[in-house]
Amino acid sequence: HAMTIGVERDISAMKEREAELARARQAAEDAASAKTRFLATMSHEIRTPMNAVIGMAELLREGPLALDQLHAVDTIVDSGRALLAIINDILDLARLQSGTPVIRKEPFSIFACVNGVIDLMEPLARAKGIDLAADLPVDTPPLIGDEGRLRQILVNLVGNAIKFTPSGSVRVALGLRRTGDIAQVEIGVIDTGIGIAEDRLEHVFDSFTQADGEITRRFGGTGLGLTISRLLAREMGGDIAARSSPGAGSDFRLTLSLAVAQNREARPIAAAT
Numbered sequence: 001h002a003m004t005i006g007v008e009r010d011i012s013a014m015k016e017r018e019a020e021l022a023r024a025r026q027a028a029e030d031a032a033s034a035k036t037r038f039l040a041t042m043s044h045e046i047r048t049p050m051n052a053v054i055g056m057a058e059l060l061r062e063g064p065l066a067l068d069q070l071h072a073v074d075t076i077v078d079s080g081r082a083l084l085a086i087i088n089d090i091l092d093l094a095r096l097q098s099g100t101p102v103i104r105k106e107p108f109s110i111f112a113c114v115n116g117v118i119d120l121m122e123p124l125a126r127a128k129g130i131d132l133a134a135d136l137p138v139d140t141p142p143l144i145g146d147e148g149r150l151r152q153i154l155v156n157l158v159g160n161a162i163k164f165t166p167s168g169s170v171r172v173a174l175g176l177r178r179t180g181d182i183a184q185v186e187i188g189v190i191d192t193g194i195g196i197a198e199d200r201l202e203h204v205f206d207s208f209t210q211a212d213g214e215i216t217r218r219f220g221g222t223g224l225g226l227t228i229s230r231l232l233a234r235e236m237g238g239d240i241a242a243r244s245s246p247g248a249g250s251d252f253r254l255t256l257s258l259a260v261a262q263n264r265e266a267r268p269i270a271a272a273t
């Protein structure tokens, strides 16, 4: 009889522990979703007045202004835009983390997409005296995917490469291997910049994390770009990997596996170009 009581006690203790674990899991899930909701709401609430501040400051800039006033108004516009970019990143991250679908599936030209990013970033590279080169095959088949989100990832990778490269070059290489209706895409962004220490390399993908606090203050940025980019890449069935060697440069590789558009679906691209 004593043994039966002992076993029953063990079972009830086990059940209690299980219930406790389930409660803790539920609490963690609730906290995560509350955080996501909070960030999304805050971002919306901040965006509206911030847009008004920027809009009004832009209006003021038109008027006759003394030089120091013009400088002040320019600072308002620039700071407002920087704040808005941060807010947009936070909102984007909150959406991605809550599992809200953000990826569109439409036919697009990957050549035009990568080429467009090069054109966009070229002045930034030139201003720093950095050689921005692209190695792209011209005969890419039309693919199905989210061109805007792909552009966002590439602008982040190329922007970082330029930002963390004091001199030398940034090279963007596009490779594409087709097997039937699927194209394995690999885009490398390779720089000759300051590089990242080995023990910091995986952490650059964490939110609000930068490789080096001191560098960060010097370079600015939120530390959200790579977090968002990797989440987006994974939403697209791909990933981003990084290799780096301090003092020599970094190599960020985006891999995606995208469906090749059939002729019927490809027509909008032909019409657009």
Ligand code: ADP
Pocket (backbone or CB within 6 Å): 156, 160, 161, 162, 164, 191, 193, 194, 195, 196, 204, 205, 209, 210, 211, 212, 215, 216, 220, 221, 222, 223, 224, 225, 226, 227, 250
């Ligand atoms: P942010 O650029 O806004 O700080 P990211 O998430 O894009 O945020 O990057 C996180 C950190 O990773 C950067 O602050 C930087 O320390 C490091 N990093 C990213 N790309 C590079 C690169 N190409 N070369 C050196 N460091 C990099």
